[in-house]
Amino acid sequence: MAWVIALLMLFAAVRLTLDRFRGGPQTVPAVRSSLLPPSDSSFLRGNFSVSPDGTRMASVALGLDGTSRLWVRTFSASGAQQLNGTEGAMLPFWSPDSRRIGFFAEGKLRTVDVGSTAVRILCEAPLGRCGGTWNRDGTIVFAPSIAGPLYRIPDTGGGVPVPVTSIPRPGSGQSHRWPFFLPDGKHFLYFVDWSTADDPQGNGIYVGSLDAGAPKLVSSELAGNVTFNAGHLLYGRDRSLRAQPFDLDRLQLSGTVVSIAEQELEQDPGFSHSEFSISQNGVLVFQSLADSTSTLVWFDGSGKELGQVAGRGYRDPRLSADGRFLAVSSDDARNGKHFIRVCDLARGSATRVSDGGSDESPVWSYNGDKITYGTFDGKSYHLEEVPVDGSGPPQLLVRGSAMRHLDWSSDGHLVFSDFSKGRPGLRVYSAADHQVMTFVTIGAEARFSPDGEWIA
Structure with a gap:
């Protein structure tokens, strides 16, 4: 599987397009090239990150042994470097100086020094599937689970992670995901998902702060991961990569939307993640639908x-x-x-x-x-x-709410994973009376035995 890399020099193309056009989304020209996975490996979908200085990309690749590991590729070089000690890695993100990489593996948040390959365990992250971000003061904000608030921890490790967002009510299954620090290093963007009508804070993109103050809603119409670059928010919508001006003083969107990749962006519906990453100087990598078509x-x-x-x-x-x-x-x-x-x-x-x-x-x-x-x-x-x-x-x-992983029994019962409470639970629908009952509160990807007597 190949990815497409688009070089948007200093992101000036977006600014020029916004100045010249006011009639709706416009397409930004870009120089494109493909990136291939390391030899005898395949890229793990959505697990890549461009360094802030735009010179390298961290990615997760699966080897022939089925184990995922971190790799770093310098764009000016032909090959990639495997980072030892990163088995099971997921969701890499860079330190601001482009020297270290944060990642999740084996239920923990870890960092690795690219030069020495020294790995440090920072804290527990039992279901770290929803990203992290790193500021210049050495603070990491991350999601330790697929549901619940975001936490902060120093990049030196030690101590107990401290929540920096809050769930609006007891029993809510809300999920806070995909944090991204804004330039001041205090405020960060994040996505709220899996809200219900009982939650006073609905789904959408918010700005939070390290002092755990009240969040500010940016948009209830946008979903998933967003980044900030050259005065704009970048986000995926309708399978397109788009940019829109963002006022850092007012913490709000403004101006004209620019389309960078139209109807081409790979998006993961499970955790609302659009597959792109951009450096501070405008080097953009995204996973292209045109280049990643699957074959059974x-x-x-x-x-x-x-x-x-x-x-x-x-x-x-x-x-x-x-x-x-x-x-x-x-x-x-x-x-x-x-x-x-x-x-x-x-x-x-x-x-x-x-x-x-x-x-x-x-x-x-x-x-x-x-x-x-x-x-x-x-x-x-x-x-x-x-x-x-x-x-x-x-x-x-x-x-x-989100319902996936379906299976019918021979006597007319449908089991499925229900994400309404955050962590998935199993529910069963009856074709006879059209009622739904809870089977177990925590569980997923269930299958009935052929005789319908058991669920695995």
């Missing part, structure tokens, strides 16, 4: 490759009970919009059966005549079902 491959029990499934851009594969058909979530146009398709494996053909654009996690119904899947309409998540041949419109089963 058949393997036998020993791991030997047998062949490929016809078609590209497929994910979330689920075989029918008789093995003749395959349901997938398909990026038909390579623009990040996913629909459900049913592939006839013998004929090599595929039929599209949904039109939502955010459709994922297909599963065959208990009687095999329908496909159940999760979708998002921009406001709420749904579980829907549609006839296998696409002969009828989708029917709503369940409405709620």
Whole structure:
């Protein structure tokens, strides 16, 4: 899998475009090149970061042994350096002087010195999946879990992490993610997700501060990670990378939106992460949809490759009970919009059966005549079902917060992961009475046994 690197010198192209145009999003010209993973490795999706000085990129790659490790590539060099002692690494982020890298591994927040490769453990981060940021005073703000507030800790380690954001009410499943320090080193951007109607603070992009003061809402319409560069916020929206002027004094957006990469940005729906990183001097790396289309491959029990499934851009594969058909979530146009398709494996053909654009996690119904899947309409998540041949419109089963990882039992019960409380729990829907019950409060990616008696 290759990534695209765009060189935007000092980000001046954005400023010039904003000065000249006022009629809506404009495209910024860029010099583009591809980056390939290290030999005998593959990039781990969304796990890369450009150094603040724009000379290097840290990335996570999977080796042939299935272990992830940190690599550093200098853009002026042809190869990359593996950093020893970083096994299991995820989500790298740089120190302001471009000499050290923060990352998450094995339930802990760690740092590594690029020169000496010395690794330091800072603190526990049991579910560190939502990023960190580092200021010039040596303070790191990070998310230790997929739900809950952000914390701060000195880059020297020691002591207990201190919360710098707060969850609005007891029992809330709200998640605070993707912190990014603003130039003053005191304020930081972050994303609030998984809010419900009971939470006084809704989803959106906020500005927080190290003194844990009241957050300021920047936008309730934007989601995911945002960065600041040359007077602008950069963010992903509608599968495009965009920039908009941001007033550091008023801490608010203003001016015209500029499109840097239109309908090309890879985005992770699970944690609302857009796959891009930019240096202080405007070197931008993003994962391009055009260059990262997936292919499904058949393997036998020993791991030997047998062949490929016809078609590209497929994910979330689920075989029918008789093995003749395959349901997938398909990026038909390579623009990040996913629909459900049913592939006839013998004929090599595929039929599209949904039109939502955010459709994922297909599963065959208990009687095999329908496909159940999760979708998002921009406001709420749904579980829907549609006839296998696409002969009828989708029917709503369940409405709620993020719901994924579906499986039907033979007697008509649907188990799924529910993220309404932050950490995923398992719930079960009954086709007989259309009721939903909680199975376990913490759990995910469940599957029924063939006889329907057990859930793994």
